[in-house]
Amino acid sequence: MATETLRSETPQDAEDAAELLRACAADGIAVRFAGGATKAWGHAGGDDGLRLCTSALDTIVEHNRGDLTAVLQAGVPLRALDELLADAGQMLALDPPLGAGDAATVGGAVAAGDSGPLRHRYGAARDLVLGMTVALSDGSLARAGSKVIKNVAGYDLAKLFSGSFGTLGLITEVIVRLHPRPPDHATAVGATDDPAVLQDAALALAANSLEAQALDVRWEAGEGLVLARFAGIAATEQAAAAERLLGASGVQARTVEEDAALWTAQRTGQRSAKGAVVRVSGRPTQLAESCEAAKAAGATLVGRAALGLSWIALPAAAPAELVQAIAGLRDTLRPSPGVVLDAPAAVRAQLDPWDHPEDSALVLMRRVKARFDPTATCNPGIFVGGI
């Protein structure tokens, strides 16, 4: 993306940002939102107009320790937030890979609907965001949700904006639910070179009542791993129980107490600097098929076993080869959609990164876009159906 050539503005507060949007809408100028600028995803060509950076919207407005909530401006870096919350024995259970320079912001992660291994236990960004303030292209600042974890007043616009890639408006502030940070961790690891055995082991753990904090799989260079992480005062005991269960499923099982590196690798596996990453929204019972597809493509797979989500990372290759490899993966895994995340612009220009059919849902999405951003000012062209 040629974003460095764009004129750039850094609003100092939400009101500034809303006014900037209004002015650009009136002048017919597209606005490109940037948090940590770590995710150049979506349709290629989203490089015209003006760039709006949220880097000055970086205030942790409230940390309500007793209520386990926080009010965060969109530009707060996830890493700085995590350090602050760690001191209080708490965490925001949103752990996507943080991108180049660990620059990912809370607003960017929410807008992209990104997630990491903790999603297994704590849900996606949309499940952790209690409220939101958004700047719309008519210059208004609208709030939805609240500071309490239970609230059904009004429409849940916070969910609508989560994962909307800035195409409806700019997220200026989010209110999030926090969780206690468990003191101890242990991971049960099962290894096998047979995708079918890997799937059976993963399904056995997913159906079990042991409450894992994360339940991941990995396929790399002919070997598969299933990883079940437990947290809290009984972490080691639970991991031992999971190890027994894995052993009974026919995989080589062990327990790892110093497990941080394993999980860093799982998060890193969701990104690729030079190759391409396809995120497959599949089903847990498709895991073996996904591993076979990754194997055939010489790719690495990381996934959330109980959620059916996989990130398949294809190694760097010429654009035409990557395009072909992506098409092959999609064909194999259809009807599960495979969204292209990281990929060179030349690759994203030659395919639909979203893999979304022209159906009645897309018609409805266009209607939503037309109501919230009738001037098509906010990140136009990068989202599903060219929204």
Added chain:
Amino acid sequence: MPGPTRLVTVPAQTITTDPAPLTPELLARLRAICGPAHVLTEPIQLRTYESDGLLQYRATPGAVVLPGSATEVRDVVRACATAGVPWVARGAGSGLSGGALPVAEGVLIAVTRMRRVLEVDLPNGRIVVQPGVTNTEVSLAVGPTHFYPPDPSSQIVCSIGGNVAENSGGAHCFKYGFTTNYVTGLEIVLADGEVVTLGGKEVDRPGYDLLGAFVGSEGTLGICTAITLRLIPVAEATETMVAFFDSTSHAGEAVSEIVSEGVVPGAIEMMDTLTIQAAEEAVHAGFPTDVGAALIVELDGSRAECDARFDDVVRICERSGASEIRIARDDAERMAIWKTRKAAFAAMGRVAPHYYVQDGVIPRTKLPEVLARITALAEEYGMRVGNVFHAGDGNLHPLVCYEGEEEAERAEELSGRILEVCVEAGGSITGEHGIGVDKKRHMPTMFAEPDLAAFQHLRCAFDPRGLANPGKVMPTPRLCGEVPGPYRQHPLEREGIAERF
């Protein structure tokens, strides 16, 4: 469920672009779609549907239709769209905010005949159901290995379709979340009769999270005809206890300590003296009636985690001054504790002839402060207010008791002031009952004009003619402007937010 007897007849809504009367032609069409036996028009039949669980509002629909399939729902909605007649979807009619209150002379679409479980897929942790399936039936269909966590008190009768519309919660949502955290797929019919599939068994399908927008939209964005839900494996161990305290503030301190120690109970519920007395009269579980508060704590999870944490909870309750702690030794004792809690609303009818239930939410740490203000308000009004809380998530259900018709207005006023206290404390006017008609006048307490305008954008994208459940949620009727073209350049041409009163 007993409720106030004061009845407000709601006049015909006048907010759709061009509401049309229910003509004989439309009735004939509805009969052709659903069969004559499933289109009700006799006054005596219609009376059943005049109110939902909130009895102080009544409106008589022109017809009640009982479609038996998704195709019939679609055709009914299409017929209404063609005729320009507004309609309201209704599940079991157990809602507590008037969300399923009919539009006078409009069509009421009751999904009570659509009660089939379409698919159970345990390996993928999913169930697909029709909207009339009850909440309890879902858990029964997936047991004993799995369960469906959202468990509103009305779970035996309430429908999943209604749960989706209201984003229902329940006692276990502090740990497990709400309906919106469990719906992964919906088949919906928009007010123009278009069928749209949102999500599926898979998560993170590309595009806007329209599932998140639809769940909790109180029937104003369309009607769902099939629902895919996420299921959870049943916990290895469940431990339940009830601790009694001399005051709600001491019980509240225990709640704060439990949560701040990192314990995430499956449920943590509080009842005050008045509600304990009422519930005890109804179910005789042997709760002492001279205490200030009862705190029910349920832990679930792995056996090892559960046992370790349960000792922590008992210790915290003792330290916070619990006068007595009872631990359920078996399922029967556990059920007795829960029966007392879930009977609380219905049982209030035994201590007061009429009451208003409120549904405010506050940040948990504001509990002592807010309770003191509610007590002061109750004294000011000279009325009794019972309190039941989902204590973990700060959801209060104050029950404002009153004696006769003449007190109804003051009771309603007191209820409204309690909601204002909740919002001032940083909370919400409703945690799980919804806005419906009952709380829409309080919406401006919580939301400013730009917020409401943004809500209207969503409403207009789904239902520009305002045919689906008009007159709910938004505080004042609004019209949608022209559907703007996606690349129109002039903001001034954009929708005019007309208001008609």
